[in-house]
Amino acid sequence: MKTHLFVTLLLLTSTAWAEFRAGAAKVDITPKLWPVQMVGSFHERLADKAHDPLYARAIVCDDGETRLAIVIVDNCLIGRNYLDRAKALAAKRTKVRADRILVAATHTHTAPPGKDRRTNRDDAAHRAYFKQLVEGIAESIVRAGKNLAPAELAHGVALVPEEIFNRRWHMKPGGIAVNPFGSPNDIVRMNPPRNLIDRPAGPTDPEVHFISLRESGADGRPIALLANYSLHYVGGLPTGGVSADYFGVFAGHIEKALGKDAGFVGLMSNGTSGDLNNISFRVPRPRQKPMQRMNEVAQLVADRVLAAHKTVRFSKDVSLAMEQTELTLKNRQPTAKEVAYAEAVLAGTAPKPLSGLAEAYAHRTLGLANGPREEKIILQALRLGEVGITSIPCEVLCEIGLTLKAKSPLPQATFTIELANGHNGYLPTPRQHARGGYETWLGTCTLEITASIKIEKALLAMLEKVAGKD
Numbered sequence: 001m002k003t004h005l006f007v008t009l010l011l012l013t014s015t016a017w018a019e020f021r022a023g024a025a026k027v028d029i030t031p032k033l034w035p036v037q038m039v040g041s042f043h044e045r046l047a048d049k050a051h052d053p054l055y056a057r058a059i060v061c062d063d064g065e066t067r068l069a070i071v072i073v074d075n076c077l078i079g080r081n082y083l084d085r086a087k088a089l090a091a092k093r094t095k096v097r098a099d100r101i102l103v104a105a106t107h108t109h110t111a112p113p114g115k116d117r118r119t120n121r122d123d124a125a126h127r128a129y130f131k132q133l134v135e136g137i138a139e140s141i142v143r144a145g146k147n148l149a150p151a152e153l154a155h156g157v158a159l160v161p162e163e164i165f166n167r168r169w170h171m172k173p174g175g176i177a178v179n180p181f182g183s184p185n186d187i188v189r190m191n192p193p194r195n196l197i198d199r200p201a202g203p204t205d206p207e208v209h210f211i212s213l214r215e216s217g218a219d220g221r222p223i224a225l226l227a228n229y230s231l232h233y234v235g236g237l238p239t240g241g242v243s244a245d246y247f248g249v250f251a252g253h254i255e256k257a258l259g260k261d262a263g264f265v266g267l268m269s270n271g272t273s274g275d276l277n278n279i280s281f282r283v284p285r286p287r288q289k290p291m292q293r294m295n296e297v298a299q300l301v302a303d304r305v306l307a308a309h310k311t312v313r314f315s316k317d318v319s320l321a322m323e324q325t326e327l328t329l330k331n332r333q334p335t336a337k338e339v340a341y342a343e344a345v346l347a348g349t350a351p352k353p354l355s356g357l358a359e360a361y362a363h364r365t366l367g368l369a370n371g372p373r374e375e376k377i378i379l380q381a382l383r384l385g386e387v388g389i390t391s392i393p394c395e396v397l398c399e400i401g402l403t404l405k406a407k408s409p410l411p412q413a414t415f416t417i418e419l420a421n422g423h424n425g426y427l428p429t430p431r432q433h434a435r436g437g438y439e440t441w442l443g444t445c446t447l448e449i450t451a452s453i454k455i456e457k458a459l460l461a462m463l464e465k466v467a468g469k470d
């Protein structure tokens with residue numbers, strides 16, 4: 001009788017002292033067939049080699065009740081259809097549910113296409129790459145799951161204000177160019193000529209949040225470190241090769257400094273960097289050698305993270321919670337006037353002056369006019385211990401990330417991983433929409449004007465839910 005009671009109590013309380021476990025793995029997703037296109041430019045760029053390897057880097061965490069996975073992929077942007085496929089494969093092969101998986105692209109501009117696009121080449125190399133990408137993401141989750149071990153988690157934050165600049169600028173008279181829709185009425189300009197800049201049109205976010213995982217017990221073998229910084233990418237690479245950009249170099253530094261063996265994984269996720277890049281507009285930098293800037297940025301961010309890492313406190317009392325929702329948003333529709341202008345551009349009859357990007361945007365305008373009216377996007381809120389993570393499938397403007405950080409109910413920290421679970425263009429606030437500029441242009445930005453308000457509202461409600469769960 002006594003034994004029976006004891007067993008019952010054990011069952012009742014077992015979840016309360018279930019062990020927190022974590023595992024990590026990375027899978028090489030460098031293309032095997034060449035040449036491949038690289039995404040992130042208006043003209044076609046081809047690669048016939050790799051400057052450095054591309055990876056899918058995964059963390060799997062389990063608190064006895066919830067198992068979740070975070071995968072950071074060296075790609076510019078990945079279509080939801082491919083990510084859904086990767087998640088389904090991983091769910092079939094592991095104990096991670098598809099809606100407990102966050103997969104995000106880093107936004108390196110030197111990786112093969114990960115999304116169906118009008119300008120994609122459809123040949124053996126590219127078809128093979130889509131398969132390799134999907135397989136590699138799924139495989140990274142499978143391997144990370146196999147590496148699950150009793151673990152501890154710590155959170156820290158470093159500040160790197162000097163490597164990010166808001167790239168949208170109010171201009172002095174004469175500084176606004178005609179946009180791809182034939183209008184001279186944009187109020188701000190992206191990556192403008194220096195001589196006419198007045199003031200930046202938005203804030204920056206210097207925070208580099210990180211989550212560190214290590215095995216519990218005397219040995220404390222490091223498992224992984226996931227960082228988050230709001231920097232678009234760095235670039236400055238020699239032509240003709242794929243690269244993981246500064247994201248990969250950062251991960252390499254962290255792996256060298258903290259990893260006791262090859263199993264340790266460093267990850268750099270992209271924050272809300274839709275309007276933040278590495279160009280020092282006010283103080284021009286001297287011309288740099290290929291890869292120099294990307295190496296310098298990665299070194300500085302890694303140094304600051306490693307310094308902050310020395311003071312963090314690990315806890316093995318970690319509970320997890322994750323919420324996923326699908327939000328239906330309207331796609332923007334061009335007006336009859338905008339459609340007529342696009343058709344005139346393509347017919348060569350549009351009035352001058354013409355933007356150099358008019359033709360590219362004419363295709364995008366007509367693409368939206370003929371495309372789906374609605375989009376179902378995935379939003380996620382995760383809690384790992386006291387730390388909140390939100391995910392958005394867009395290139396998110398910085399002020400949205402700052403709002404989520406400020407309004408999050410989680411007391412310690414919350415950060416956003418962008419370009420997660422799909423790609424739906426840029427996400428500006430209505431305030432930034434009114435100012436125009438590249439990030440708001442029809443086609444670069446495809447979701448309805450009030451999308452950011454609806455997304456913020458949904459994510460904050462989801463954060464409330466994960467904050468309230470034990």
Ligand SMILES: [Zn+2]
Nearest residue numbers: 107232274395
């Ligand atoms: Zn971008």
